[in-house]
Amino acid sequence: MKIKALLGERIQAAFQEVGLSGESLLQHASRPEFGDYQANGVMAAAKRAGRNPRETAQAVVAALDLDGIAKAVDIAGPGFINITLDEGFLAEIEPLAVQTATPQTVVVDYSGPNLAKEMHVGHLRSTIIGDCIARVLERLGHRVIRQNHVGDWGTQFGMLLTYMQDKAADSNSLADLEAFYRLAKARFDDDEDFQRRSRQTVVDLQSGSPTALEQWARFIAISASHCQQLYDRLGIDLGPDDARGESSFNDDLAPTVNALTQRGLIELSDGAKCIFLDDFKNKDNEPLPVIVQKSDGGYLYATTDLAALRYRIGDLRADRVLYFVDARQALHFKQIFAVARAAGIASQEIVLAHMPFGTMLGKDNKPFKTRQGDLIKLADLLDEAVERASLVLSEKEVQVKNPDIDDSEAAALADMIGIGAVKYADLSKNRTSDYVFDWDQMLSFEGNTAPYLQYAHSRIRSLFTRGEINPNDLPARTVPVDDPERRLAAAIANYHDLLEQVGQEGYPHHLCGYLYDLAGRFTQLYEHCPILNADQEARTRRLILSHQTASILADGLTLLGIRVPDRM
C-alpha cells in the first residue's frame, strides 16, 4: 500500500474543504518525536492566501479525515502537521504487495559494452545500476524490456578481423580479448599493408561480404560469451536475447536520415547532414549541429541512437526509455531527445530519460586504474573481491559461529559476500556523483554495506532455525506494541512507497539506505527485546515482524542483484 499517496489525498481533500490551494508537501517526519509523517504545505499555502498559518493548520486538521489511519494529528511550530499512524493500520499493510495499478512498458538501456575489448571497471556502474532499476520496475509490475546496446560495429573490427585472419585465430587465442586487441592494434600501428587490408575489411563488412560477415559473427559470438560469463558471475539479468547491438540498426540508418529529411530538419554543412536546434550553441555561440551523416556518407552514433529510439518506441511500444549511461554523454542525450521530439519520433507523452552516473575513483581520488595506468578488467576485480571476502571470512573465524559450514559452503559464501560487496558499494552511493572505490570499506561488516545486510538477514533466519519455527505457520500480520516493534513496523509498512520512488527516480542508493535503516531497526529490537524467550504473545508478535523484515531484506537485496545467504 502506498501510504504517502493515501495521506496526500486525504490532506488535499482537507485543503479543498477549507479553501486552501497548494501541495500538502508530505514527507517522513524529520524526527521521531514528530510522529511518522509531516505535512509542510500549510505554511506556504496560508501565506499565499494571506491567512494565519497556525489557524489555517487548525482548520485543515479539523477537516482532515484519517479515521483508522492515524492515531494522532498534531500541529507544531508555525504550522507543521505531524501525523502518527495507528498501529492497527500499520498491521493491515502487506509489505510485499507492491504491484502497480498502472503498468507501463519501460525500455531500460544498460551495460552496453564494446565487444572489441574486454569488459573493464568502466562498465560496472551502468551494468549494475541499470540491472537494479530494471528489477525494481519489474517488481512493481511494469513490462520491462532490457536493451543491451553493445558496441559490435565500427572501424576497429576491421583491424581485429584482419588480425584474426592472419593468425588463423580460434576461440582459444581470443580467450584473452584484451591482449588480442593490443596485439592487433600494435600491428595496425606499424604495418602499412596491414592497415590497408584492415580498411578493406571494414569496407567488405559494411558492404555485406559473406566472408567478412561470417568472421565478424564468429568474433562477436566469442566476445559476447566473455560478457555473458561476467554477467552470470555478477548475477546480472542480461542474456543473448537482450542484446541489440549497433549492428542491428545498420539497415535503419538511411531510413532514419530520410525521415529527418522529410521533416525538413536536415541542413548541409561542409557536406555533412546536420540538424540545428535552437537550444544548442557551440563555443562561439553559433548553432551546434547534431551530425547524422558524415560528408563521406558514413553514419554516426547519433544516427544509431535515433534509429534505436525509433525501434524502441515504434516496435517495442515503450512508454518510458531509460538510458543508464555515463554522465559525460549528457549533452549527446539532450540533443538526441530534442531531435526525437522535433522529428516526431517520440511524442510528448513518452518519457525519455538519461540516468547519468559518475566515475569510479581510486583512493587517490583519480579514476580507478592499475599502477601501470591501465583500466582494471572486470574479471580481475571480481577475482580479487572473492579472494578478499574469503580472507575476511577466515579472519572472522566463521567456523566458530557456524561449525558445520564446510569448505564448499564457505567458498560459496565468499562469492556471495565478495561480489555483493562490490555491487553494493556502487549501488549505495548517489548515482550522479563520482565515488571512491575502497576494498576495506565495502567488505566491512560495519556500516552501510552488503555484508552487514546479509548478516542481519542470516541472524533472523537463524532465529527460525533455532526455534524450529516455520514462518508460514505464523499469522501474517500483527499489531506492534513495544516501541522497537513499532519503529520496525513503520519501516516495514514503507517498503512500497520506497520502491515506487526508486522505480520513478532511478536511484538505487535510496533502496540501500532503506534496507540499512530497516536492518538497524531490527537489530535494535533484537538487542533490546527477547524474541524466542518472550512470553507467548510478544514472541509471536516479534517473530512476525522478524519474518517480515527478513522477507523485505531478501527481496530488497535481490532487487539490488545481491545474493542472500541463509546463514553465515
Added chain:
RNA sequence: GCGCCCGUAGCUCAACUGGAUAGAGCAUCGGCCUUCUAAGCCGAGGGUUGAAGGUUCGAGUCCUUCCGGGCGCGCCA
C-alpha cells in the same frame, strides 16, 4: 570562451528535491556477552555545509558573484 556536474565532520557517504536541532559508518574515547550470531548494541566528542551577498515565515538545497575540482563543446563512440 560557452555549457553541465560537484564542493557537507579527519576519511567515506546521507539529508526523501525549500522545512523544525544537518545525520550514519570508519577513525578516537567510554560502556554492554551465565538467554536468541558481540560480524552486534548503547553513549561521548567532532560542522561557519568552499566564500560573500540575495530571495522568504524558513536555505546544505533556489538566484548572483567569486574560489577550487571534474567533464563536455562539427563529421570517434
